Amino acid sequence: MKDSLTIHHKDTLELNPDLSIPDPHQDTYSKTILGFWMYLMTDCLVFASLFCTYAILHRETFGGPSSRELFDLTTAFIETMILLFSSVTCGFGMLAALKDEKRKVLFWLAISFLLGASFIFIELREFSEFVHAGHDWTKSAFLSAFFALVGTHGLHVSFGLLWLAVMMGQIHYAGITVDTFRRLSVFSLFWHFLDLIWIFIFTFVYLMGVI
């Protein structure tokens, strides 16, 4: 059973595999990637409903500040750049892992971590400026929707940072093995996905908010 499945799996790397045989994605790697991809897609729906809420409520300022008065585009642009750079350095880490270069992997992951942490730092500073100016999430429907959407993304990035730190520890001690490589590829999917979500936050919340 085991051998035949492995062979079938290799067959699917061909352009036209024999599809009459049972589903070949039976190994741990394919199953993990598939399962994680399903999680990412459901997460996509979470963000979609938060985007909807924001789109519906962003004009309901209840006498508070509007998005045009509140947002600083330069900060949002810097955040976008930081996250994009973090995404691509994480990709370089994956490529180094393909070549079994442990030190390079740790180097690129450390850069991703630092960029992600500075993103969170800038975002938290922005949030605290809003709150100190009296524009917290209790002031209006617009601000509630804003903090819910951007805060959920920030929470994802924070948990990603925690995951990244653990991954760096595992790679430092265990090296590039079947398990760490699998976890690393799953992590890189997560990190690229968060970058993608941020592109939409930057466009719909910040850019459209100022237009």
Add this chain to the structure above:
Amino acid sequence: MNSDLSLKEIKKEWHGTYKSYLIGFSLSLILTCISFSLVVGDLLSGQNLVYTVLGLAILQAIVQLLLFLHVGQEAKPRWETIIFCFTVMVLLIVVVGSLWIMNDLEQRMMTGMNREQVAHD
């Protein structure tokens, strides 16, 4: 049932290369800079600006999906791509449907906040 592959076999499943990451990165960079400068520089106005920025965001999403998340590049049968397409469908129903309903409600209920008139209707 658990047939595990070796590290070497697993690595064949990864699709990214330096080239794809660099192309994806520079395209994203250019697209972000264009939409940022369009908004800051007031180069277009009103609806045109909104649609252009929207288009640029969708273009960048496609670039990142193909070059960073490798959608549609896994071995057949492409379960991940099928799940992705289904998600896009559900997402469009949720987003377009909600916005449609809420806009309709707003037009019917909230115009001028004249509740008496609404009640007489």
